[in-house]
Amino acid sequence: MTEHDLFPGKAFDAFLFDMDGTILTSIIAAERVWTLWAQKHGLDVGKFLATIHGVQTIETIRRQNLPGVDPVEEARWVTSREMEDTQGIDPIPGAIAFLNSLPADRWAIVTSASRDLALRRIRTAGLPLPGLLITAEDAPNGKPAPDCFLLGAQRLGFEAKNCVVFEDAPAGIRAGEAAGASVVVITTTHTHAVDVPHPTVPGYEALEARRMADGRLSLLGRDTA
Known part of the structure; x- marks a missing residue:
């Protein structure tokens, strides 16, 4: 050696x-939660998941420029589910x-x-x-x-x-x-x-x-x- x-x-x-x-x-757990969020908002899940890593949750949401979406409230939704989903960490x-x-x-x-x-x-x-x-x-x-x-x-x-x-x-x-x-x-x-x-x-x-x-x-x- x-x-x-x-x-x-x-x-x-x-x-x-x-x-x-x-x-x-925590990729498996994070992607489970973000997949649900992306599906809820009609996003292309495969393309979207490639953008989430290393970036703050609220910034990830803001980048989608979704009409009528409150990034603060959506970030709380994502974070609350990430707190619950710890399998695979x-x-x-x-x-x-x-x-x-x-x-x-x-x-x-x-x-x-x-x-x-x-x-x-x-x-x-x-x-x-x-x-x-x-x-x-x-x-x-x-x-x-x-x-x-x-x-x-x-x-x-x-x-x-x-x-x-x-x-x-x-x-x-x-x-x-x-x-x-x-x-x-x-x-x-x-x-x-x-x-x-x-x-x-x-x-x-x-x-x-x-x-x-x-x-x-x-x-x-x-x-x-």
Whole structure:
């Protein structure tokens, strides 16, 4: 087994994790709820489902430009059903051990979900609760805007440019880039190859965060041969 540095010569102040598709998988549950919503509004379900990932619920609804639809009320409908439907929510491989290995003051979860839904899914997946959780209520300008990652870094006491963002969805990747952070793309839930100028890993089983003497973190990958 050999180790390699995902970002050679660099160490980081903190790690910022997206939630859905990055540290847990909720695609099956989310798509069940969104399928019902799309059918209710006469949308092409296949095309629509491809647009929901990594974006705030209310923004997904607004983008449909449906006449006579109140995005706030519809978002409440979607969220209430997502709170009820937790079947198939599981941790991404290796995520529990990796998060537990991190110093508590050096990581946060930064998600487009509401706070209640995020807490429900984190607990359902058996993941450790972070000391800092940034949700849709904290950063109204959702991904791909960088606001949530900038805020997460700031509340941890650092600058985003000195952090690593862990993401899976295009909107989140763009948000991490716009924040000036280094980005790692988690591909567990991807069905197609991704073309990004960032390290890509299927999960966390081959990752190690190593704490430096100054408290910063390096990020190592392990190759098996």
